[in-house]
Amino acid sequence: MRFVFMFYEGMTALDLIGPHEILCRLPGVQTIRVARHAGWIRCDSGIALNATSAFSDISQADYLMVPGAGNATSLRDEPQTLDWIRSIHRTTTWTTAVCSGTLILGAAGLLKGVKATTHWAVHDRLLKFGAQPVNARVVEDGKIMTGAGVTAGIDMALTLASRIAGTDVARALQLGIEYDPHPPFPGGHPSKADPALVAAVRARMERTFVD
């Protein structure tokens, strides 16, 4: 099975590395890291990751993963990227996105009438793309699976691992990465956080998104 992870300048590393760490360990999986052009891709945190393939090298995937970014919606102005996503989606068994990566699937026209989730701060933007926003950490609708903000990619990938390889394999992967989270504070979701803090984080995040 060919698992393709899409890279682009400014993406959020953890959106991608969480699912990559889990899914690359599924039996029989080959992972491919692809960007518009092969080479270094600089993430929004400053770290650079290596894309080993260009879009033009890859025309099929069993699985596609699109991470989010502060500037994710700017990809709507890259028709080559959206065309490639559409063409790969026609070949996939699973098309997935994490965080604002979901908005990129939306910009590619893949979410019309589809239930989906994204980062809480930009959740209402799903409506622009004709999606049905669902307030959940992981949402599955047909072959499209989406995760909420950043760390939700870990929950999404474990869910997907169980669909692909069964619950025993997914549980072994979860134990391998010791995924027994103990957040040091409550409030990782706005429904549980101080409203003033939510407003401040929302304002900061919304500024970075193209409408």
Add this chain to the structure above:
Amino acid sequence: MRFVFMFYEGMTALDLIGPHEILCRLPGVQTIRVARHAGWIRCDSGIALNATSAFSDISQADYLMVPGAGNATSLRDEPQTLDWIRSIHRTTTWTTAVCSGTLILGAAGLLKGVKATTHWAVHDRLLKFGAQPVNARVVEDGKIMTGAGVTAGIDMALTLASRIAGTDVARALQLGIEYDPHPPFPGGHPSKADPALVAAVRARMERTFVD
């Protein structure tokens, strides 16, 4: 503040990227990614990350982070790496490690009499280095903070963020990465998992470690 992340061949990307994603967003922090030699470092998942500095470029850090790897203990045969860790540790306010990265701190001689944690499957190896093993996800002892397996780095980094910049900043970071985990299964820790599964994962992981 200069936050230094140590890279090495075969490291586990998620051990490092979890804390990096959080700590790079602390106010006033400069992150530096350093390896024995600058350049591409290939992780155990096949993904390559870029180290922009060599050990010889960096002689001081306010914060040091050492990730784990399948082959982490093989670094005990790299005296140059252990010397560098020791010399940086003398300059830090915080020295941290995640997963089997803790065993590298041990090999460098930094854990004698120190309370520490590491991945559950190799937890008993802490004794070899004179550490006091603590069965906890995050352990703080003086200026040394350690995290359990892989994903525990996220909990560790949020804990550290609150120590450095206060609880409000840490909570904002947690909300920004939507860290409101919903593991799809129970059993991310061996105390909650099927014993046969624990034994299988332990056997697989132990094989990769040098004694």
